[in-house]
Amino acid sequence: xxxxxxxxxxxxxxxxxxxxxxxxxxxxxxxxxxxxxxxxxxxxxxxxxxxxxxxxxxxxxxxxxxxxxxxxxxxxxxxxxxxxxxxxxxxxxxxxxxxxxxxxxxxxxxxxxxxxxxxxxxxxxxxxxxxxxxxxxxxxxxxxxxxxxxxxxxxxxxxxxxxxxxxxxxxxxxxxxxxxxxxxxxxxxxxxxxxxxxxxxxxxxxxxxxxxxxxxxxxxxxxxxxxxxxxxxxxxxxxxxxxxxxxxxxxxxxxxxxxxxxxxxxxxxxxxxxxxxxxxxxxxxxxxxxxxxx
Amino acid sequence: xxxxxxxxxxxxxxxxxxxxxxxxxxxxxxxxxxxxxxxxxxxxxxxxxxxxxxxxxxxxxxxxxxxxxxxxxxxxxxxxxxxxxxxxxxxxxxxxxxxxxxxxxxxxxxxxxxxxxxxxxxxxxxxxxxxxxxxxxxxxxxxxxxxxxxxxxxxxxxxxxxxxxxxxxxxxxxxxxxxxxxxxxxxxxxxxxxxxxxxxxxxxxxxxxxxxxxxxxxxxxxxxxxxxxxxxxxxxxxxxxxxxxxxxxxxxxxxxxxxxxxxxxxxxxxxxxxxxxxxxxxxxxxxxxxxxxxxxxxxxxxxxxxxxxxxxxxxxxxxxxxxxxxxxxxxxxxxxxxxxxxxxxxxxxxxxxxxxxxxxxxxxxxxxxxxxx
Numbered sequence: 001x002x003x004x005x006x007x008x009x010x011x012x013x014x015x016x017x018x019x020x021x022x023x024x025x026x027x028x029x030x031x032x033x034x035x036x037x038x039x040x041x042x043x044x045x046x047x048x049x050x051x052x053x054x055x056x057x058x059x060x061x062x063x064x065x066x067x068x069x070x071x072x073x074x075x076x077x078x079x080x081x082x083x084x085x086x087x088x089x090x091x092x093x094x095x096x097x098x099x100x101x102x103x104x105x106x107x108x109x110x111x112x113x114x115x116x117x118x119x120x121x122x123x124x125x126x127x128x129x130x131x132x133x134x135x136x137x138x139x140x141x142x143x144x145x146x147x148x149x150x151x152x153x154x155x156x157x158x159x160x161x162x163x164x165x166x167x168x169x170x171x172x173x174x175x176x177x178x179x180x181x182x183x184x185x186x187x188x189x190x191x192x193x194x195x196x197x198x199x200x201x202x203x204x205x206x207x208x209x210x211x212x213x214x215x216x217x218x219x220x221x222x223x224x225x226x227x228x229x230x231x232x233x234x235x236x237x238x239x240x241x242x243x244x245x246x247x248x249x250x251x252x253x254x255x256x257x258x259x260x261x262x263x264x265x266x267x268x269x270x271x272x273x274x275x276x277x278x279x280x281x282x283x284x285x286x287x288x289x290x291x292x293x294x
Numbered sequence: 295x296x297x298x299x300x301x302x303x304x305x306x307x308x309x310x311x312x313x314x315x316x317x318x319x320x321x322x323x324x325x326x327x328x329x330x331x332x333x334x335x336x337x338x339x340x341x342x343x344x345x346x347x348x349x350x351x352x353x354x355x356x357x358x359x360x361x362x363x364x365x366x367x368x369x370x371x372x373x374x375x376x377x378x379x380x381x382x383x384x385x386x387x388x389x390x391x392x393x394x395x396x397x398x399x400x401x402x403x404x405x406x407x408x409x410x411x412x413x414x415x416x417x418x419x420x421x422x423x424x425x426x427x428x429x430x431x432x433x434x435x436x437x438x439x440x441x442x443x444x445x446x447x448x449x450x451x452x453x454x455x456x457x458x459x460x461x462x463x464x465x466x467x468x469x470x471x472x473x474x475x476x477x478x479x480x481x482x483x484x485x486x487x488x489x490x491x492x493x494x495x496x497x498x499x500x501x502x503x504x505x506x507x508x509x510x511x512x513x514x515x516x517x518x519x520x521x522x523x524x525x526x527x528x529x530x531x532x533x534x535x536x537x538x539x540x541x542x543x544x545x546x547x548x549x550x551x552x553x554x555x556x557x558x559x560x561x562x563x564x565x566x567x568x569x570x571x572x573x574x575x576x577x578x579x580x581x582x583x584x585x586x587x588x589x590x591x592x593x594x595x596x597x598x599x600x601x602x603x604x605x606x607x608x609x610x611x612x613x614x615x616x617x618x619x620x621x622x623x624x625x626x627x628x629x630x631x632x633x634x635x636x637x638x639x640x641x642x643x644x645x646x647x648x649x650x651x652x653x654x655x656x657x658x659x660x661x662x663x664x665x666x667x
Contacts, residue, residue, distance in 0.1 A: 193381035196348050199368040200375045201447065202398035211394075215385045 050266035057260035069263035082252035093171035101179025135241030162244030186220025305354030316507035332504030374444035382428040389424035555619025
């Protein structure tokens with residue numbers, strides 16, 4: 001009788017078990033695959049059409065394979081200039097925002113001071129505010145520097161007419177929020193005893209920061225910088241308000257597609273995508289090798 | 295001649311409203327293994343952190359080898375710390391962790407650093423671990439690395455903040471012996487913080503038993519155990535039977551104390567020191583149990599009681615005996631002569647308890663303490 005009971009238990013338990021195993025085996029990978037395809041199709045189409053030997057002005061219909069686009073990636077009026085601007089703005093705004101954002105993140109997690117709570121909340125605002133609102137209010141601000149009473153304070157020509165400087169200021173502004181949030185997340189699990197240990201072993205505050213604190217939060221700072229770079233190089237809405245006559249790559253694309261859709265857009269897009277993939281692969285490989293050496 | 299290595303004068307530390315350390319005065323001798331023992335929240339770790347320079351005292355003075363270090367940052371004190379969770383730098387190898395202090399000092403050649411790190415790793419019995427990262431070694435090994443990393447700087451004083459707390463019992467016992475060996479080998483003053491009385495007793499030359507921000511008694515392990523002066527110390531170090539009573543004359547070198555059940559017991563007169571209300575304390579292993587009809591030695595203190603409970607725990611048997619006055623006493627009897635359970639005292643049996651007056655201690659402070667044990 002004891003055996004019968006035991007068998008009964010086993011049979012009852014094994015039916016849902018088998019279903020569970022089947023789900024694990026097939027359903028989850030299937031859903032994952034569908035999701036991945038959904039994410040990647042636009043990119044695949046972009047890459048395929050970068051090899052299109054298209055006719056007319058618009059690169060919409062497949063006409064045949066060519067390497068022309070890849071051999072002449074910048075061959076379109078205005079493209080080299082806008083791309084240079086985009087890279088320059090992305091680079092500078094990333095560096096500035098990462099430095100400032102890391103320092104803000106550190107002070108917000110480390111120190112008690114007045115208005116700390118308020119700053120903690122305010123730092124989220126640029127992320128929560130619609131870009132269109134940020135862009136238009138920034139435009140108002142920049143234009144008003146050329147009008148009384150602000151024109152008495154702000155040097156003539158520094159913020160108006162609009163240009164690279166105003167785009168940079170705008171990008172640094174929204175990037176700082178993302179950097180602060182990312183760095184703060186990394187600092188949340190930071191063991192302060194490590195810094196005490198460094199000081200205990202004779203390192204002053206400066207050495208402690210560079211030998212212990214920074215190496216340990218570096219992954220967070222790096223992630224923040226990458227995020228800032230991609231946000232900056234991709235931004236259209238805010239940039240459109242504050243760029244004046246200066247073109248960035250997204251602004252240039254927006255302008256050109258009314259008249260033409262050159263294959264170079266696909267080529268540049270593909271290059272950006274492939275660089276990102278290469279970068280991720282490289283870091284994964286490096287950390288993988290580091291793990292193996294350990 | 296050994297001098298004073300660490301001196302604390304009237305050190306107070308407040309955290310807002312809380313008084314963490316309350317006017318502590320301490321002198322730790324050169325080369326001593328000194329322990330701060332107490333329950334969590336008694337201020338022992340805060341005291342240690344102030345010596346290390348991680349906290350600034352609210353008031354008071356901290357001296358290190360005669361130099362006032364009260365306001366110096368940790369990196370300007372000739373003190374090193376072994377942290378509770380080791381605080382090994384996770385991004386550095388074992389070698390780099392141990393060499394960290396030497397490299398900060400500067401002026402040392404790579405070769406010298408290398409040989410000293412090697413020496414240190416040998417001392418803590420971890421040779422060949424140089425290239426490992428902290429996440430690739432066990433807790434006991436991490437403990438040794440933390441010790442090596444601190445000792446390599448040849449500090450005047452080594453501070454240890456419950457360094458064995460994260461280890462399992464067996465490893466902890468092993469490390470206690472190891473720590474004591476290393477301390478004797480390097481001859482550096484150790485200040486050791488722990489809540490484990492056995493750990494403190496095993497290793498220390500002297501112990502300060504802390505409670506509520508200051509120490510209640512300071513002394514070597516033996517005097518703390520044999521002659522505790524407060525209820526808290528008596529309860530924190532081992533088990534005690536405390537019997538309230540009043541002074542009732544003297545008998546030679548002894549003072550006579552009348553207990554609640556009118557039994558008169560003798561205690562060394564010096565311990566009573568003119569106090570009227572006292573508590574007489576006896577450790578459970580110092581009490582002998584005998585048949586109430588047998589003749590007792592006149593040199594001993596006597597008491598009658600009834601066995602309430604007997605628990606056989608192998609090496610000894612633990613009895614709860616209720617005295618006539620109603621107080622419950624714990625008695626340990628070694629299982630030497632009574633080998634079988636049938637020979638043990640059974641609950642309900644009447645017994646005579648006896649102990650020599652020299653084995654008693656006296657607690658003058660009879661105010662109730664909620665922090666007992």
